[in-house]
Structures are given as structure tokens and as C-alpha cells.
Amino acid sequence: MKHSIALENIRMGVPEPAQDYLSVGHAACPGCGLATGMKLVFQAMGPRTIAVIVPSCEGSIGGVYPITAYGVSTFHSAFEIAAPTAAGIANALKIQGKDDIQVVAFAGDGGTFDIGLQSLSGVAKNNDDIIYVCLDNEAYMNTGIQVSSATPSFAWTGTTPKGNPRRKKNIMEIMAAHYNPYSATASIGFPSDLLRKITKAKTIRGTKFIHMLTPCPTGWRTASDLSPELSILAVETNVFPLYEIENGRKYTINHRPRRLPVREYLSKQGRFKHLSEEQVRAIQAEVDEEWERLIRNAK
Amino acid sequence: MRNLRAGLPKKCRDHEGYGMKEFLSGNDAVAHAVKLCRTPLIAAYPITPQTSIYERLSGWEASGQLKGIMMRTESEHSAMASCIAASLTGVRTFTATSSQGLALMHEMLHFAAGCRTPIVMVNVNRIISAPWGFWADHLDSLSQRDTGWMQFYCENGQEALDTVIQAYKIAEQVYLPAMIATDAFFVSHFVEPVDVPDQEQVDAFLPPLDLPHRFDVDKPGFLMPVVTSEFYRHYKNAASTAMDSVQELAEQVDEEFRRKFGRGYGVVESLLTDDAEVVVVTEGSMTSTARVAIGDLRQEGIKVGLLKLRLFRPFPVRAVHKALCGKKKIAVIDRNCSVGGGGIFCQELKAALFHSKDHPGIYSYIAGVGGTDITPDVIRRIALKTLESSIPADAPEWIMNDEA
Numbered sequence: 057m058k059h060s061i062a063l064e065n066i067r068m069g070v071p072e073p074a075q076d077y078l079s080v081g082h083a084a085c086p087g088c089g090l091a092t093g094m095k096l097v098f099q100a101m102g103p104r105t106i107a108v109i110v111p112s113c114e115g116s117i118g119g120v121y122p123i124t125a126y127g128v129s130t131f132h133s134a135f136e137i138a139a140p141t142a143a144g145i146a147n148a149l150k151i152q153g154k155d156d157i158q159v160v161a162f163a164g165d166g167g168t169f170d171i172g173l174q175s176l177s178g179v180a181k182n183n184d185d186i187i188y189v190c191l192d193n194e195a196y197m198n199t200g201i202q203v204s205s206a207t208p209s210f211a212w213t214g215t216t217p218k219g220n221p222r223r224k225k226n227i228m229e230i231m232a233a234h235y236n237p238y239s240a241t242a243s244i245g246f247p248s249d250l251l252r253k254i255t256k257a258k259t260i261r262g263t264k265f266i267h268m269l270t271p272c273p274t275g276w277r278t279a280s281d282l283s284p285e286l287s288i289l290a291v292e293t294n295v296f297p298l299y300e301i302e303n304g305r306k307y308t309i310n311h312r313p314r315r316l317p318v319r320e321y322l323s324k325q326g327r328f329k330h331l332s333e334e335q336v337r338a339i340q341a342e343v344d345e346e347w348e349r350l351i352r353n354a355k
Numbered sequence: 356m357r358n359l360r361a362g363l364p365k366k367c368r369d370h371e372g373y374g375m376k377e378f379l380s381g382n383d384a385v386a387h388a389v390k391l392c393r394t395p396l397i398a399a400y401p402i403t404p405q406t407s408i409y410e411r412l413s414g415w416e417a418s419g420q421l422k423g424i425m426m427r428t429e430s431e432h433s434a435m436a437s438c439i440a441a442s443l444t445g446v447r448t449f450t451a452t453s454s455q456g457l458a459l460m461h462e463m464l465h466f467a468a469g470c471r472t473p474i475v476m477v478n479v480n481r482i483i484s485a486p487w488g489f490w491a492d493h494l495d496s497l498s499q500r501d502t503g504w505m506q507f508y509c510e511n512g513q514e515a516l517d518t519v520i521q522a523y524k525i526a527e528q529v530y531l532p533a534m535i536a537t538d539a540f541f542v543s544h545f546v547e548p549v550d551v552p553d554q555e556q557v558d559a560f561l562p563p564l565d566l567p568h569r570f571d572v573d574k575p576g577f578l579m580p581v582v583t584s585e586f587y588r589h590y591k592n593a594a595s596t597a598m599d600s601v602q603e604l605a606e607q608v609d610e611e612f613r614r615k616f617g618r619g620y621g622v623v624e625s626l627l628t629d630d631a632e633v634v635v636v637t638e639g640s641m642t643s644t645a646r647v648a649i650g651d652l653r654q655e656g657i658k659v660g661l662l663k664l665r666l667f668r669p670f671p672v673r674a675v676h677k678a679l680c681g682k683k684k685i686a687v688i689d690r691n692c693s694v695g696g697g698g699i700f701c702q703e704l705k706a707a708l709f710h711s712k713d714h715p716g717i718y719s720y721i722a723g724v725g726g727t728d729i730t731p732d733v734i735r736r737i738a739l740k741t742l743e744s745s746i747p748a749d750a751p752e753w754i755m756n757d758e759a
Contacts, residue, residue, distance in 0.1 A: 103572060103575075104572050105572065106570045106572065108440075115581065116581075118577060118580065118581075119577075119580070119581075120580065120581045120582065120583065121577075121580040121581065121582045121583070121586055122580075124577035124580060126575075126577050127575060128572070128575050129570040129571060129572055129575040129576060129578075130575070130576075130577045130578065131440070131443065131569075131570065131578045131579060132577070132578065132579040132580060132581075133436065133439075133440070133466075133579070134436065134462060134463065134466055136432070137432065137433060137436035137463075139433075140398075140426075140428060140433035140434075140436040140437045140440070141436050141437070141439070141440040142440070143426065143437055143440075144396070144398065144426070144436065144437030144438065144439065144440030144441040144444070145440045145441065145443075145444045145570065147396060147424045147426060147437070147441060148396055148440070148441035148442075148444030148445060148446045149444060150424065151395045151396060151423060151424060151441075151446050152444070152445060152446065152568075157572055174429055174430065174433075175428075175429060175430065175432070175433045175436070177429060178428050178429025178430065178433055179433075181429065182426065182427060182428075184426075
């Protein structure tokens with residue numbers, strides 16, 4: 057199998073964080089990709105950061121008052137408004153002349169692809185100076201695995217018991233259509249790339265968007281030690297390619313994938329165990345189509 | 356509106372011959388107030404009939420007369436979200452809306468109060484759909500009465516301007532948000548002489564202010580965590596206690612305003628009530644009409660008085676007791692209808708007066724709903740009808756246009 061390659065990637069030189077801003081004792085499920093993703097984002101952001109989180113797994117894992125796992129100043133706002141909340145803070149900081157503090161908004165796929173899409177669009181249109189991180193675990197996991205518009209084709213969820221009949225929304229293209237200065241995909245399977253992208257986003261003024269795939273052992277019906285490997289497989293199968301879009305026009309592919317068959321990624325997950333051969337072929341066709349489009353855009 | 360203003364002088368002197376007044380719409384008066392309060396962060400979204408507030412402030416931002424940031428959000432919901440976040444960061448904030456926009460904000464109104472943010476908002480009272488329309492009706496803001504916001508209902512543009520300034524002073528002491536309600540068109544678009552105070556006067560009354568910085572990167576904390584039932588109860592109780600102090604504070608701030616600016620309003624206003632056999636209770640722009648109607652009735656020797664409700668949240672129970680206990684009858688005019696519950700101002704008055712032994716008979720009228728006219732004749736008929744009645748009915752009486 058490809059495990060050895062996967063683990064090599066994970067050991068890519070990521071420095072130990074000086075301080076962990078999502079501390080031990082947080083309430084995430086074992087093997088949570090989202091928690092790892094947040095830790096890495098905080099590591100790149102550093103202490104002069106204000107974080108916005110919304111009702112989601114981020115809201116649940118931070119602990120119940122008076123205990124919190126969050127080590128930077130954090131505001132738990134409402135579900136559909138991660139972006140305008142962060143923008144309100146960023147603009148107030150500008151008024152106060154505090155230009156050395158950056159604001160990062162975290163929202164899940166439900167909070168980004170679905171209920172928060174309108175407000176994210178409004179902030180991107182205004183190009184407010186925030187970093188927006190979508191932690192995409194491909195369903196409403198905090199409420200117990202219900203379909204979102206980020207759920208992939210045919211995947212099982214509690215509200216699509218026969219499999220999701222619709223294809224995953226292309227959020228990166230939606231963001232690109234705003235001509236915002238920077239959007240990038242990121243993966244916890246490629247931590248150096250992830251850290252570089254957050255660090256780069258910090259140097260750019262305007263609305264920066266990071267789309268991060270965060271495997272969810274609970275919702276994806278996988279073993280709790282598989283999240284890093286699945287993250288890598290998602291990239292290497294082209295299910296989740298790593299790329300950047302600058303100003304809605306300049307596409308850069310950051311990693312040349314091995315183009316492994318999607319079956320290798322799908323077969324490890326309980327949410328896809330019911331798939332027919334035909335459905336696997338359909339997913340492969342979707343993935344190939346998206347990749348061809350990306351290649352064209354990156355030319 | 357521009358056509359209506361044609362031919363009017365830009366400025367005029369008031370009756371006493373001192374002080375310059377400008378011909379301003381209610382919305383323009385509100386915009387002037389926001390500028391005078393040096394509000395650095397405004398977040399807004401267009402909706403008729405509020406939009407000219409947003410436009411006027413945008414114009415001043417473009418010309419540099421308004422210092423700060425104007426956030427042109429994609430919805431009222433996001434406008435309120437941004438105001439909450441900016442207020443928690445430590446700056447004074449403002450937004451304005453109407454009707455459907457206020458309804459869309461509903462979730463964030465609770466959030467603003469829960470976060471104890473002293474946001475000031477003007478809501479231009481417009482009917483809430485369906486069916487569609489743009490006209491004056493108080494149901495939009497009254498539907499938000501349980502969100503934990505202060506609510507003031509203003510009679511005209513001057514009062515709206517003055518109340519915005521007062522509202523910041525009150526809100527920033529109790530850390531509760533304040534909503535100022537003005538009637539669609541009757542206040543928002545009517546052009547009347549308005550005294551725009553000097554910047555120095557307003558600065559002295561309401562100094563530019565640094566609110567507490569709730570996000571401190573040097574001492575990080577977690578704001579609005581999940582809490583236990585016990586803590587939630589504590590939060591609500593603390594907000595309720597703060598709100599309970601507002602009636603007295605609003606009276607003090609209004610008194611101080613009166614001393615400095617020569618105008619004041621009280622949380623309620625009593626007019627000719629001492630010997631009145633019936634007191635007509637009004638809110639918003641209908642009050643001006645009622646002043647005329649009651650003046651006419653008095654000339655005929657009919658003993659009618661007026662109580663104007665200006666503060667609605669918190670409900671000014673003490674002031675209402677003082678004004679109405681011992682009176683024989685009151686006629687409450689509601690420009691709203693809570694279907695199945697009647698007029699909302701009347702509900703609140705009944706609740707406020709219930710425990711007083713000498714409370715008046717309370718007669719409920721629904722008039723002006725949907726922006727229909729409340730003419731002097733409507734008020735006259737309400738007053739006379741109340742005088743003739745001996746027992747108040749449980750249900751409100753609707754004043755329909757075709758009776759007028």
C-alpha cells in the first residue's frame with residue numbers, strides 16, 4: 057500500500073510550535089482532522105491574533121466556561137457570520153490603529169458552503185482584511201452527520217441514508233469569482249504547505265480564503281488514526297488538489313499529485329462502503345473533470 | 356423629496372429668533388446625529404425608507420466629513436454582526452434599518468444584547484410583510500421587544516436627532532443596545548426645521564469614547580463560550596438588572612440634555628392631564644396630530660389630556676403610574692396589531708397598571724395600521740367615544756378608514 061509514502065509526507069519538516077494555541081484537553085474526537093488543522097493555523101498565526109469561531113465542532117471542542125482550550129483571544133459568534141464578525145473586528149482594529157493584530161475566522165463547511173456563504177461573499181466583495189479558514193469535514197458533523205453542500209457524491213450521511221445524490225459544491229471557484237486577493241486549498245497531510253499558505257496570507261491585505269479538508273473519523277466512519285493518511289490520499293488521488301488562486305485569476309498548483317485511483321481513498325471510509333462500481337467510476341470521472349479544469353486554469 | 360424642498364430656505368431662525376435651524380428630513384436629522392456623535396464604525400444595508408440615512412452618511416464618508424469606516428454589508432444581519440464585533444473590539448457603532456431588515460436581524464439583536472454591546476440603531480418603522488408596503492406601522496420594532504434592546508419612539512426629526520445623542524450616553528453606561536424608532540415618511544421623510552447642535556456642544560455632552568477592548572492579545576480570553584444553565588441565568592439576570600436602571604438613567608440624561616441644549620422630552624410626556632376625564636395615549640408621529648386635536652377639544656371645553664410614550668423598553672412603569680394613576684379613563688392608540696393579542700402598547704400599559712388600586716379604565720384602539728392616516732378627527736372620535744363609554748371592552752376597537 058501507499059502508507060509509507062503517506063507517513064513520509066507527514067514527517068515533512070514542520071517545526072514544533074513555540075506555544076500550542078489549542079491546548080491539550082480540548083474536546084475533539086480522537087483523530088479529529090479539524091483540531092490538527094486549527095493547531096497548525098494558530099501556529100502560523102502566532103499570538104497577535106484574534107480568532108472568530110462559530111457554532112460547529114470549533115465551538116464544541118473549546119470547552120465549557122470557565123475552561124477553554126483556545127490560547128489566543130477568541131470570539132464565539134453566531135453560525136452564519138464568521139466573515140462579517142471577523143471583518144467588524146478587523147475594521148475596528150484599523151480605527152484603533154492596531155495594525156499588528158490579524159483576525160482569523162474559522163467556520164465549517166456548513167458555515168461556509170451553506171448558511172454562511174452569503175455573508176462570506178459580502179465580506180469578500182468588500183475585501184475586508186481577514187483570513188477565513190473553512191474547516192471542511194464534508195457534512196454537519198457537530199449536529200451528528202447531516203448532508204451539506206460540501207458532502208461528496210454518494211456519501212452516506214444521517215440525512216442521505218441512500219447516499220448523497222448531489223455533487224460537492226466548488227467553493228474555490230465561487231471565491232475566485234469574487235477576485236479576492238488570495239484563496240488556497242490546504243491539507244493537514246501537507247503541513248509545511250499549510251503553514252506556508254497561512255504565513256503568506258498574513259502578508260496580503262484583503263480577504264484571504266483557505267479551504268482545508270479536515271477528515272472526521274466519526275462522520276466518515278473511519279479508524280481514528282487514519283486522518284493524516286486520508287488527507288494525503290485526498291491530494292494524491294486529486295479528490296482535493298493543493299492550489300492557490302490569486303486575484304481570482306492566477307492559479308498555481310502546489311503539488312503534482314500521483315493521480316492514484318479514487319478507489320484507494322474511498323475504500324478506506326465507511327461512508328462510501330455501499331458504493332457500486334458505477335458510482336466509483338462516476339466519482340473518478342468527476343475528479344478527472346475538475347482536475348482538467350484546474351490544469352487549464354493554471355496554464 | 357427634493358421637489359418638496361424646492362423653494363424652502365436652507366436655514367431659518369426659530370420663533371425666539373435665536374439659533375439657526377436647518378430644513379431636514381427625519382432621516383437627515385438622524386444622519387447629522389451620528390456624525391455629531393463621531394461614530395467611527397457604521398455598518399448598513401439599504402432598505403426603504405431608511406436608505407437615505409445610509410446614503411447621507413456615505414456621502415459624508417466620501418467627502419471626509421465623517422471619520423471612520425463605513426461597512427457596506429450584504430445584509431442587515433451581517434451589518435448587525437459587524438456592529439457587535441466592532442463594539443466588542445472597543446469602538447462606537449451605528450446602523451439603521453426598517454421592517455424586513457430588522458426582522459432579518461432578529462437573531463443578532465438577541466446576540467447584541469447578550470454580548471452587552473452599546474450599539475445604537477435607528478429603525479424607521481415600516482409595515483412588516485405580507486402583504487407588501489412601505490408605510491408607517493410599529494409592529495416591526497414592537498416584534499423585537501423581547502430582544503433586550505432599549506426602545507425609544509420619536510415624534511419628529513428633532514427628537515430623533517436628540518434621542519440618538521442621548522441613546523449613546525445611556526447605552527454606554529449600562530452596556531445595552533438602543534433602538535430609536537421613527538415613523539416611516541411621517542418622520543423619516545417629512546422636512547421640518549431642525550436645530551443641529553454644534554459639534555463642540557455634542558462633544559461636551561458625549562465625549563468620544565474608547566469602549567472596553569474585549570479582545571486583548573496580551574491577555575487572551577474566550578468571549579461568549581458555552582455556559583452552564585446557572586451561568587446563563589446569571590447573564591440574563593445581570594442584563595435585566597442593568598435594564599431596570601435605564602428609566603432613571605434616561606430621565607437623568609434627558610435632564611442634562613435639556614440643560615445643555617434647551618430641549619428635553621422625558622421618558623413619557625404628560626399634557627393637560629391634571630383635570631382630564633380621558634387621557635389619550637400616543638406614540639411616535641401621531642402625537643403631533645393629537646396635540647392639535649386635543650387643543651381643539653379643550654377649546655370646546657372637553658377635558659381631554661395626552662400622554663406620549665417615548666421610552667418603551669424598559670417599559671417606564673414608574674412614570675406611567677405617576678402620569679395615569681387616579682385618572683378616570685385612558686384611550687390607548689396603537690399603530691400596530693399583535694394578531695390575537697391586540698394593541699401592544701395597550702397590553703404593556705395594562706400590565707404596568709394592573710397592580711395599582713386607582714388605575715384608570717383602559718380603552719384600546721387600533722388606528723393608523725399600515726400607515727393609514729390618524730387625523731385629528733380620528734383622535735377626536737376616540738376621545739369622545741371613550742368619554743361616552745362606561746365599561747372598557749376586552750378587545751381593542753379598530754378605527755377603520757371608511758368610518759373617518
